[in-house]
Amino acid sequence: MSALASINLKWFVDTQFGCLHHSLASTHLPRLWLQSDNTVKEIRNGNAGRFAAALTQGNVFTCVSHNHLIVGHTHEDCDALFSVVASCLGAAPTLETPADVIRCISKKLQRLVEDKSMEFRCEMIETVRDWVELLPDNITLRNAYRDRKPKMGEEKKKVPQSFCFVTREGMPSQGDEVTKDERLPRVLRRSDYEDRRLDVFALIKQTMAKTALSQNALLILPQALLPQTEAFLNSVSLAAS
Numbered sequence: 001m002s003a004l005a006s007i008n009l010k011w012f013v014d015t016q017f018g019c020l021h022h023s024l025a026s027t028h029l030p031r032l033w034l035q036s037d038n039t040v041k042e043i044r045n046g047n048a049g050r051f052a053a054a055l056t057q058g059n060v061f062t063c064v065s066h067n068h069l070i071v072g073h074t075h076e077d078c079d080a081l082f083s084v085v086a087s088c089l090g091a092a093p094t095l096e097t098p099a100d101v102i103r104c105i106s107k108k109l110q111r112l113v114e115d116k117s118m119e120f121r122c123e124m125i126e127t128v129r130d131w132v133e134l135l136p137d138n139i140t141l142r143n144a145y146r147d148r149k150p151k152m153g154e155e156k157k158k159v160p161q162s163f164c165f166v167t168r169e170g171m172p173s174q175g176d177e178v179t180k181d182e183r184l185p186r187v188l189r190r191s192d193y194e195d196r197r198l199d200v201f202a203l204i205k206q207t208m209a210k211t212a213l214s215q216n217a218l219l220i221l222p223q224a225l226l227p228q229t230e231a232f233l234n235s236v237s238l239a240a241s
Contacts, residue, residue: 013047017131020051021236022123024060034066045163047132050139052165053200053221058233062170067208068161084108098124129236136232138225141202141218160214162205169197175217178203182219190224198223 024032032055034048045066052064088108095101106122113120168175174193180201190196200221206214221229 014128014131017047017051018125018128021129021131021238022125024238030062032061032064034064036066036068046141047135049141049163049165049202049220050135050137051131052163053139053202054136054229054232055238056165056167056170057198057200057221057223057226057229058238060233060238063164063166066163066165070161070207081109081112084112134232134235136221136225136228138228139221141220160204160206162208162210164203164205165200165220166203167197168199168201171201171203171217175201178213178217180217180219184219184222188222188224190222196223198226 020034032052034052048066052066055061056064085105085108088104089095089101092100092104095104102122102124106120109122110120171178174197178201182199199219201217202220203217204214205212
């Protein structure tokens with residue numbers, strides 16, 4: 001899934017989420033895996049994290065993983081495909097309508113993708129919602145994406161690049177064996193497990209290859225805010241069936 005966007009960052013976010021939403025409408029898998037390049041800032045992680053947390057708490061997916069490739073990574077298959085797209089569009093004699101662009105890309109890429117036993121679709125999205133405004137604004141991702149200052153004698157910590165959003169009940173042993181940070185305003189705190197099982201945590205690793213978390217699991221979306229999450233998912237027709 002990719003999108004061409006202008007330098008307007010808000011429009012960029014809305015366009016990317018529009019493409020993602022369009023793809024999710026026909027997806028019936030238990031887990032969502034999002035793969036991004038290594039430029040954490042340009043991915044607009046705060047918005048991506050809010051979307052991922054809502055999808056997880058609303059049971060659209062059992063968990064959502066969002067990973068970034070490390071700086072200096074070798075090119076992925078998708079990078080090669082971007083080059084093919086640029087070449088075929090540059091070589092086209094005329095491109096007068098969006099339909100011309102779709103035909104041009106499909107003619108060049110369909111066989112390449114299907115030869116790798118993958119499904120290929122090139123579709124046009126005519127309207128894009130104001131996703132930044134629609135996303136739940138009650139999700140806090142403080143300390144999830146930034147480079148923490150090292151303590152005296154520690155090496156400088158690097159920005160983490162691998163994130164998994166999962167509910168309390170979706171963690172091993174329901175999270176009992178995971179060290180967690182669960183700071184919440186008193187009004188949102190609950191004592192019974194049934195009122196906390198849909199709390200959403202961000203599990204953060206330094207890179208995808210690491211086997212241990214780089215910090216404590218962060219509670220970012222308590223179950224007490226489930227009504228707001230459901231309202232968001234219903235507004236964009238992504239509520240779990």
